[in-house]
Amino acid sequence: MSDITVREKNKKISQAKRVTLIINGEQRNLEIGHLPHQVETTHTLLHTLRETLGLTGTKLTCDNGACGSCTVLMDGKAILSCMTLTVECGGKDITTIEGLKDRDTGALDPLQQSFIDHTAFQCGFCTPGIIMSAKALLNENSTPTEVQVKEALSGNFCRCISHYQVVRAVMAVSEGGA
Amino acid sequence: MRSFSHLNARTVSEAIAALVQFDGRARLNAGGTELFGALKDEFLPEYPEAVINIKSIKGLEYIKEEKGHLRIGALTKLSVLSESRLLRERYGALAEAAHAVAGPQIRNVATIGGNLCQDVRCCYYRYPRHIGGPINCARKGNGPCLAVNGDNRNHAIFAGRKCFAVCPSDTAVALALYDAQLVVVGPQGERQIAVRDFYTPIENLLQRTEIVREILIPAVTGTVTQSFSKFALRTPIDFAIVSVASLITLEDGICTDARIVLGAVAHNPHRALEAEEFLRGCRLDVEVSRQAGEFAIREAKPLSKNAFKIQIAKTLVSRAIFGQPAGFVLKGNFSETTSSTQMCSGKH
Numbered sequence: 001m002s003d004i005t006v007r008e009k010n011k012k013i014s015q016a017k018r019v020t021l022i023i024n025g026e027q028r029n030l031e032i033g034h035l036p037h038q039v040e041t042t043h044t045l046l047h048t049l050r051e052t053l054g055l056t057g058t059k060l061t062c063d064n065g066a067c068g069s070c071t072v073l074m075d076g077k078a079i080l081s082c083m084t085l086t087v088e089c090g091g092k093d094i095t096t097i098e099g100l101k102d103r104d105t106g107a108l109d110p111l112q113q114s115f116i117d118h119t120a121f122q123c124g125f126c127t128p129g130i131i132m133s134a135k136a137l138l139n140e141n142s143t144p145t146e147v148q149v150k151e152a153l154s155g156n157f158c159r160c161i162s163h164y165q166v167v168r169a170v171m172a173v174s175e176g177g178a
Numbered sequence: 179m180r181s182f183s184h185l186n187a188r189t190v191s192e193a194i195a196a197l198v199q200f201d202g203r204a205r206l207n208a209g210g211t212e213l214f215g216a217l218k219d220e221f222l223p224e225y226p227e228a229v230i231n232i233k234s235i236k237g238l239e240y241i242k243e244e245k246g247h248l249r250i251g252a253l254t255k256l257s258v259l260s261e262s263r264l265l266r267e268r269y270g271a272l273a274e275a276a277h278a279v280a281g282p283q284i285r286n287v288a289t290i291g292g293n294l295c296q297d298v299r300c301c302y303y304r305y306p307r308h309i310g311g312p313i314n315c316a317r318k319g320n321g322p323c324l325a326v327n328g329d330n331r332n333h334a335i336f337a338g339r340k341c342f343a344v345c346p347s348d349t350a351v352a353l354a355l356y357d358a359q360l361v362v363v364g365p366q367g368e369r370q371i372a373v374r375d376f377y378t379p380i381e382n383l384l385q386r387t388e389i390v391r392e393i394l395i396p397a398v399t400g401t402v403t404q405s406f407s408k409f410a411l412r413t414p415i416d417f418a419i420v421s422v423a424s425l426i427t428l429e430d431g432i433c434t435d436a437r438i439v440l441g442a443v444a445h446n447p448h449r450a451l452e453a454e455e456f457l458r459g460c461r462l463d464v465e466v467s468r469q470a471g472e473f474a475i476r477e478a479k480p481l482s483k484n485a486f487k488i489q490i491a492k493t494l495v496s497r498a499i500f501g502q503p504a505g506f507v508l509k510g511n512f513s514e515t516t517s518s519t520q521m522c523s524g525k526h
């Protein structure tokens with residue numbers, strides 16, 4: 001018997017078999033394993049969203065915690081899905097860019113509409129992450145100042161210099177906003 | 179990422195049992211913001227067999243005041259620390275240091291325990307396997323230090339030995355200022371390690387089967403002014419080039435006690451003892467603060483490409499003691515810190 005199997009036998013805590021989480025209001029019960037439809041222990045939430053569930057709105061860029069393009073909401077707070085293991089998301093409530101539209105009418109969130117109205121993107125790759133960071137801020141503070149908007153978006157990078165339009169788009173939906 | 183087993187620990191003892199069971203070939207995961215960078219880039223000689231989630235341990239997220247001490251649970255998030263009113267009022271340097279770490283999404287999940295236990299950022303050490311690495315060096319127990327004759331812009335200017343990588347943790351700088359202790363638990367029981375002693379040139383003092391449970395800070399008393407300022411280029415992603423934390427006790431404009439700690443200049447948070455000694459008994463003014471800056475860097479021995487850090491350290495120290503900080507003075511509206519050097523001062 002190899003070292004590893006001896007250790008497996010003595011294991012005190014066992015590895016979970018499933019993980020249940022809510023994604024965009026829908027409960028997902030995912031099996032943990034090595035088959036294509038299953039979630040591996042090593043899968044990041046970003047990988048699961050894009051590759052297992054087909055929610056490709058969340059973008060993969062640096063995969064290393066540095067750019068913010070993979071930002072999603074976890075229990076209302078902005079987090080990086082590339083640095084989060086799916087198997088550790090049990091019981092969490094996740095919102096991605098796909099989950100912002102009105103569930104009944106399909107209408108875009110006013111924040112999304114404001115990005116369109118202000119052309120707050122060029123290539124658009126960073127946009128879902130930026131919108132999710134802005135959404136997290138607006139959930140906590142519906143009347144942020146420009147300084148607070150910039151602070152909340154400081155972890156989101158854009159290569160196309162959309163920042164000016166982004167700040168205007170967010171300020172436009174801030175209740176006290178411009 | 180290459181495969182690993184995954185366990186959720188429900189208690190500190192379960193986490194330790196799991197570390198023992200894997201004989202040190204397992205890694206704890208708190209916020210994961212440093213760990214997964216390391217596992218994705220595979221720059222370490224050993225890849226863990228298991229990742230043990232410790233976020234599932236209940237009751238390790240707290241900030242508590244207790245007889246003469248402040249106790250902070252190891253799983254307390256940096257966002258919570260930076261927004262805590264108690265910290266803002268009494269331990270402002272720590273609140274500001276927590277705020278100076280990375281961007282909002284990282285601070286929402288990153289923990290103080292993980293911040294203190296993170297590995298160094300040396301560009302040779304962390305060079306990724308998938309683009310031609312990993313690179314061996316003294317810290318990996320294999321060969322010389324490559325930074326000595328290479329790119330050492332971000333390396334130590336004090337007390338380098340074998341490895342010249344600097345302690346990357348921002349909160350360690352503030353905690354060293356307060357003489358904080360780490361409460362560490364392992365199979366043999368519990369021990370305390372001063373944050374100042376925790377980092378050696380080649381590693382930290384944590385055994386592979388130990389976990390940091392809490393941080394113990396002796397209460398800050400008296401009329402003190404404290405500050406933390408960090409010089410970095412792009413604050414949400416860059417580590418400190420130099421940071422400075424200070425705690426100054428003033429009586430009628432005379433400095434009766436001073437503590438100054440420099441970050442990102444050595445393998446540990448570096449106490450500027452000569453500057454502290456010089457300041458005691460001085461009336462603080464521009465000239466005194468300039469001289470304190472000189473004393474703070476007197477022992478510095480820069481490498482071939484990082485003498486610029488001396489100038490930055492000098493400036494940050496004198497600004498911490500007297501005069502306008504380059505960034506922002508903290509006056510209650512804490513969310514308005516945006517500039518690359520941040521500073522706070524609070525009196526109580």
Ligand SMILES: Cc1cc2nc3c(=O)[nH]c(=O)nc-3n(C[C@H](O)[C@H](O)[C@H](O)COP(=O)(O)OP(=O)(O)OC[C@H]3O[C@@H](n4cnc5c(N)ncnc54)[C@H](O)[C@@H]3O)c2cc1C
Nearest residue numbers: 065208209210211212213280288289291292293295348390
């Ligand atoms: C883009 C980017 C920018 C960053 N900028 C900064 C910065 O400016 N300043 C800074 O200080 N850091 C920075 N970091 C590093 C890191 O995100 C932070 O240090 C963070 O606080 C780590 O906390 P964590 O809980 O995510 O740690 P994890 O990644 O979970 O853990 C880090 C290490 O500590 C160990 N560990 C965690 N908790 C414990 C415990 N309780 N007991 C024992 N061992 C433990 C883990 O096993 C692992 O080895 C940055 C990271 C990124 C990706």
Ligand code: SF4
Nearest residue numbers: 300315323341342343
């Ligand atoms: S500074 Fe340390 S980590 Fe970097 S190359 Fe030298 S020995 Fe390795």
Ligand code: FES
Nearest residue numbers: 063067068070082
């Ligand atoms: S892809 Fe997650 S931060 Fe860049």
Ligand code: FES
Nearest residue numbers: 122124158159160
């Ligand atoms: S719009 Fe292109 S990266 Fe931001």
